[in-house]
Amino acid sequence: MSDIIDREKLHTPPLKARSVSVGSLTHLIQTEPSFLDTVHFSLVGLIETPTGTESSSTHVASNGKSLSVEVADAPSEPDATKQQRSSVEVGTCVMCRWRDNKYHPKVIKRRKVPNAIPNDYEYYVHYTEMANSKYEYVKCFEVEDEVMFPSIILVWINAYKLQKPCEANTLRLMNCCAVEVLEEYADVVLAYGFSDEYTFVFKKTTKFYERRASKVLSVITSFFSSVFVRKWGEFFPQKELQCPPSFHGRVIAWASTEVLQAYLLWRQNICHLGNQREQCLWRLVEHGMNEMEAQDLIKGFEKSDLNNLLFDEFNVNYISLEPIFRQGSCVLKTMGEDIVKYTDNGAPIKRHRRKIATVHSKKIASRRFWNEQTILLKELGDFVEEINNVSLEYVRSFEFDSKLMPSTWIVVRIDGCHFHRFSEIHEFAKPKDDRALNLMNSCAVAILEKFWEDVVFAYGVSDEYSFILNKSSNLYQRRANKIISAIVSYFTSTYVMRWKDFFAQSELKYPSSFDGRAVCYPSTDIIRDYLSWRQVDCHINNQYNSCFWKLVASGKSKREAQNSLKGAQLQKKIEELAIDYNKLPIMYRQGSSIYREKVDNVLMHQENEESTECYGKVIVEHIDIIGPTFWLEHPNILDE
Structure with a gap:
């Protein structure tokens, strides 16, 4: 995002210039450490402004790139003043249109060009919309995925390879997870589930995560996965959970309550027929x-055929099976009365409060059931007509599955949800907790092992991780919903399952969760810039946190420490606080990079004569990924 335009490469003589704004000098904006020095755009030469009333535009070409500098004209000045102030002052905001016509730099530093004419300066400008990193331009590849009003948002999730047949306790565990979702998120007012799936319905007016589909999906899927692992032992005390469960999902937007009604009828019909089979x-x-053989036998059977098979062959009357199997489970918010206190004469005083109920209704899409639920009527609207049949094509016409652009690098970035609070409640060490960082690294390693054909690199710092999927990856046919939900879910499940491995003396007090999104990047250079951006951010945050917690340890309150660092030059502050920054653990300063060691793919012949392909060991390192050295040593990672 930065170029250096050298006077020696210009084919025009120096331009006569004058100042473009009047004002006091500002303090120099701090530049970050040495490897961030290239943040600033270096403009060598002077800027000419016209004497007319319109703004001017001076074009300077260098190395095939163009820069258009537009400077609004200042009020006319006496000739003497022009001679005295013939350069651009520090603090001037100069409108520089560069490449995408967007950025507005600010001159933050200047220096005299040695052995040059008077008032010949070299200028350093900072893009005010781009923070202090030249790599932040990568954010322009992010695409917003807001679900527009007044659509009703649904999140559908499905367990990947859940053991069949589903036991009653498995269904009760799924219901328990759904109840906790409704308790945790006020905007979720209804859930319906059966077998290995659940659907969550948000109120019409929700602004949950600004209605961004990827955030909504990942948060619900992650939280559900976290609860599933935490609650497993309550429902299966004699059976250990063997591997982290993974849930796939999608966000669906329904145009009206009529479509929602048709969807619920369709899912309950699927529940009934699927359970019979x-x-x-x-x-x-x-x-x-x-x-x-069993599947071939019942292939093409209708409901009546399945009922007859159950009764004739196994003496089972289908209607006698538990409703949780036949009708599924509906979890919803209702109004109930609670006794809050008693009067002096012993009479109870009651208050209406929202409660969560789990019911197994025969017809959840009927007007009678729906219109008895006051909260559903308020938050979603009523069902106007009864419907007894639904067209699958009609319901699915509202579904849209976004696919990520082919032949592009995919980055799935996940972040801990409210991890500031999470770290305080679980008493993480400050400024960094090695146990927490190593747990995150362990989960990231699990992702590379699980998705070994597609995820080629991961970079993590604090409570976030970025996973890079190969340009040629066709994971889940590049469906964004499925990729995001699967990776976030598996990461979350692994985090909860491995908690005790890193926090042996500390219980996980409530479910951890993560949100995520997927972004496509078209070239290797840009994917490297993305990773550089994250490592720059790691470095800046570590500087700040080191200073902040040093101040807190010295006796300052958190508010006082924040105020002390506001607008401060971090490098100078580190020196003042006598922090030997280079001796801080390298994992804090450079984050964690995870990749697979390169080996030739070979077939390993086992004793049972089966053959499996051998792939490289997953490596965790704390290294500089901004410079070229690492990538030159490992060309296979981003090999196109």
């Missing part, structure tokens, strides 16, 4: 058939 399938397997 599962009951027949697994009973046939129990009686000696293999799974493929």
